[in-house]
Amino acid sequence: MDRIRIRGGAPLHGLIPISGAKNAALPLMIASLLTEDTLELGNVPRLADISSLLRIMSNFGVDHSIAGRRPGQSTETGQTIRLTARNVIDTTAPYELVSTMRASFWVIAPLVARFGHAKVSMPGGCAIGTRPVDLLIMALAKLGAAIEIEAGYVVATAPKGLRGAEIDFPKVTVGGTHVALMAATLAQGTTVIRNAAREPEVVDLAECLIKMGAKIQGAGSSEIVVEGVTSLHGASHDVMPDRIETGTYAMAVAMTGGDLVLDNTRADYLQAALDVLGQAGAEVTSTHGGIRIRRNGNGLMPVDVTTDPFPGFPTDLQAQFMALMTRANGTSRIRETIFENRFMHVQELARLGAQIRLDGDSAYVDGVPGLKGAPVMATDLRASVSLVIAGLVADGETTINRVYHLDRGFEALEAKLARCGALIERVRG
Ligand code: UD1
Numbered sequence: 001m002d003r004i005r006i007r008g009g010a011p012l013h014g015l016i017p018i019s020g021a022k023n024a025a026l027p028l029m030i031a032s033l034l035t036e037d038t039l040e041l042g043n044v045p046r047l048a049d050i051s052s053l054l055r056i057m058s059n060f061g062v063d064h065s066i067a068g069r070r071p072g073q074s075t076e077t078g079q080t081i082r083l084t085a086r087n088v089i090d091t092t093a094p095y096e097l098v099s100t101m102r103a104s105f106w107v108i109a110p111l112v113a114r115f116g117h118a119k120v121s122m123p124g125g126c127a128i129g130t131r132p133v134d135l136l137i138m139a140l141a142k143l144g145a146a147i148e149i150e151a152g153y154v155v156a157t158a159p160k161g162l163r164g165a166e167i168d169f170p171k172v173t174v175g176g177t178h179v180a181l182m183a184a185t186l187a188q189g190t191t192v193i194r195n196a197a198r199e200p201e202v203v204d205l206a207e208c209l210i211k212m213g214a215k216i217q218g219a220g221s222s223e224i225v226v227e228g229v230t231s232l233h234g235a236s237h238d239v240m241p242d243r244i245e246t247g248t249y250a251m252a253v254a255m256t257g258g259d260l261v262l263d264n265t266r267a268d269y270l271q272a273a274l275d276v277l278g279q280a281g282a283e284v285t286s287t288h289g290g291i292r293i294r295r296n297g298n299g300l301m302p303v304d305v306t307t308d309p310f311p312g313f314p315t316d317l318q319a320q321f322m323a324l325m326t327r328a329n330g331t332s333r334i335r336e337t338i339f340e341n342r343f344m345h346v347q348e349l350a351r352l353g354a355q356i357r358l359d360g361d362s363a364y365v366d367g368v369p370g371l372k373g374a375p376v377m378a379t380d381l382r383a384s385v386s387l388v389i390a391g392l393v394a395d396g397e398t399t400i401n402r403v404y405h406l407d408r409g410f411e412a413l414e415a416k417l418a419r420c421g422a423l424i425e426r427v428r429g
Contacts (some may be wrong), residue, residue, distance in 0.1 A: 002407075004400040004414060007389035007423035011258035014420035018246050018265040019045040019240035019411040020078045020289065023316075024201040027178045028208050028239060029053055032062065032083035034185060035212055037234030044239055045411045048404065049101055054081075056097045056104050060111075061089035080241065088115065093339035095121035095152060104174075105133055109179040112145050112156040113186040119155045121162055131339070135173050139180040142167045143187050164228055167378040170195050172309040177224070178205060184226035185214040193224040199310040200269050204240040205226030211235035243269035245410060247317045248385050250274065250293045251324050252417070254282040254300070256392050260420060263290040272313045273321070279303045280324065297380035300324065302332035302367060309338070319345040319386035325388060327356035329409035335362045345383035348376040352398065353388050373398040378405040384411060392422055399427075 019423040020043035030053070032039035054064055059288065067080040091111045098104050098121040101411045106303045111118035120258040122133065133192070137154060141147050142162040145156040169182050182205075184191035195412060198220055206219030212235045215227035219275055246265040253260040254277050267274055267286050274284045274291070280303050283294045302325060307315040325332040326349060334344050351374045355366040373396035378384030384405040389396030400406075406413055415423045 001401065001429055002403045003427045003429055004339070004388065004403050005425050005427050006373070006388065006404070008371070008392055008394040008396065008398065008402070010392070011256045012253045012417070012419045012420040013258045013262050014419060015261040015263055016249050016403045016416045018241045021045070021201060021204070021242035021244070022047055022409050023244070023279045025050060025206040025239045026053055027106060027182075027201065027205045028237065029057065030110060031085060031108050031182055031205060031208060032057070033060070033085045033088070033107060034114055034182060034233060035232040036086040038082050039083045039085045039201075039212070039234055040080065040236040042080045042236070042238040044081050045078055045242065047411055047416070048408045049103070052101045053104055056093060056107070057083065059088050059093075059097065062108075071152055076382060077404060091115050091118050093120040093428045097347070098123050102131060105136070105180070106175060106179055108136070108154060108156055108191060109140065109182040112140060112158055113162050116159045116161065117157050119153050121153050130216050133175070135136055135169055135171065135374050136179045139167050139176055139224070140183060143180075143183050143191065149171070150186060158271040162187035162269050164191040164226070166192045167194065169193070169195040171195075174199050174202065177202050179210065181206060181216070181219070181226065183226065184228060185209055185216070186230075187226075187228040189228055191226040191228065193226070194222065196222050196224045197309060198222060200240060200243060208235060208237040211237055216407060233387045241265040242267065244314065244316045244382070246270055246291065247273045247314070248389070248410070249416070250277055250282070250291065251317070251320045252389050253293045254295050254390060255324050255327065255389050256422070257295045257297070258421070259292070259294045261292045263274040267291050270317075272311055273317050276303050276313060276321065278303055280328065299327040300367070302328040302330035302365075305332045306335040307338050313406070315339060315342065316382050317343065319382045320389055322346070322356070322363060322365055323386040323389040325365040326356070326368060326371060327393060330367055332367075333362050334365060337361060344379040345386045347378070348383070348387055349390055351376050352394050354390070369421060370395060372396060375399045375401065381405050381409040383415070388413065388424075391416075392424075
């Protein structure tokens with residue numbers, strides 16, 4: 001298994017191109033199941049999760065092609081993938097496939113909407129606590145799908161098609177909103193989705209669906225209205241920039257000091273996180289195509305943070321921010337309200353010398369003057385990158401094991417950081 005080796009202490013200077021967002025690319029790829037025409041997606045990141053979803057889609061009979069790399073293009077340039085769900089031969093997604101990636105559960109929505117049948121394995125638990133799908137199932141049931149749970153599978157049927165409905169989510173759910181949105185595009189009549197997630201990835205999905213012929217209003221607000229159509233057609237769409245990757249590198253330079261331009265991204269996708277970084281002592285400015293972050297000499301101030309649905313502070317940046325706060329001049333409180341048990345990085349950060357106390361949904365981080373390199377283990381995607389951030393300033397060598405977590409979500413992480421001065425390398429093993 002590969003490892004990442006870091007020698008801490010080098011500041012970051014230069015430019016990092018931000019990749020397409022994994023969390024937008026996955027639902028966009030799944031949306032290709034809604035039409036028999038070709039959906040062409042540009043700026044798709046080269047990540048293990050994308051390859052896993054392509055395998056799942058191939059299993060249904062979806063054809064895909066990936067445009068070859070042009071001369072001069074690096075491996076970090078997003079790829080263009082064309083997906084054609086013309087000859088769908090199977091509407092079952094088995095456990096072996098769904099359990100590798102939770103987002104694949106969302107295929108249930110386009111499958112039942114277009115073919116009237118879907119049988120998808122329940123995703124099961126995962127490393128960041130219980131992640132139920134009851135609200136996703138509720139949304140499909142509201143749209144008229146008959147739902148049965150059989151031996152670990154959710155079977156959704158709607159032989160006469162789905163019907164528009166009013167869907168009130170009792171809790172903001174990104175997955176639930178994606179599912180409701182996709183299913184409603186092909187339902188008969190009007191669907192109103194209330195308390196919808198306002199995440200930029202929902203807007204990206206809605207914009208692509210609109211290009212495919214869907215009638216959607218209000219994406220990005222908490223009420224989305226969908227007028228069902230009888231069929232959707234092909235389209236071409238570029239995946240939005242990855243706001244979590246953007247925030248991660250912003251925290252990295254806030255940690256090491258230096259001056260970084262994050263290119264091909266947008267500040268308004270992560271304003272809450274950038275505001276917090278400003279309070280912590282980083283200087284954040286907008287550039288023509290992205291964001292510039294600097295921190296020179298000054299120490300880090302402690303800042304309290306609570307994770308919230310968009311536009312709040314994202315749960316996917318909580319671990320990275322905690323790593324940053326391990327070096328602040330004082331104590332910060334970090335509250336996680338989206339997921340229980342999303343503090344696995346605490347134990348590993350402690351191995352590097354961090355002082356963190358857990359109390360219910362909160363972590364109290366007492367800043368320390370220095371961290372010390374050590375071997376650590378990645379436990380999930382965002383936790384593992386928090387260890388990278390800590391390793392970038394830890395004295396001596398930090399080795400991060402189980403790097404496959406990082407490869408699920410960060411395109412060319414070590415190459416991007418090394419080009420900006422970090423002493424980081426991948427050790428093949
Ligand atoms: C969540 C994050 C998203 C992040 C992703 C990966 C939020 C609102 N969502 O999206 O930003 O990129 O994790 O880390 O921050 N829930 C239920 N029943 C359901 C579905 C969800 O109770 O059927 C609960 C979840 O347990 C959680 C909350 O609703 O407490 C939000 O979940 P949801 O947004 O659906 O999770 P993801 O789509 O995975």
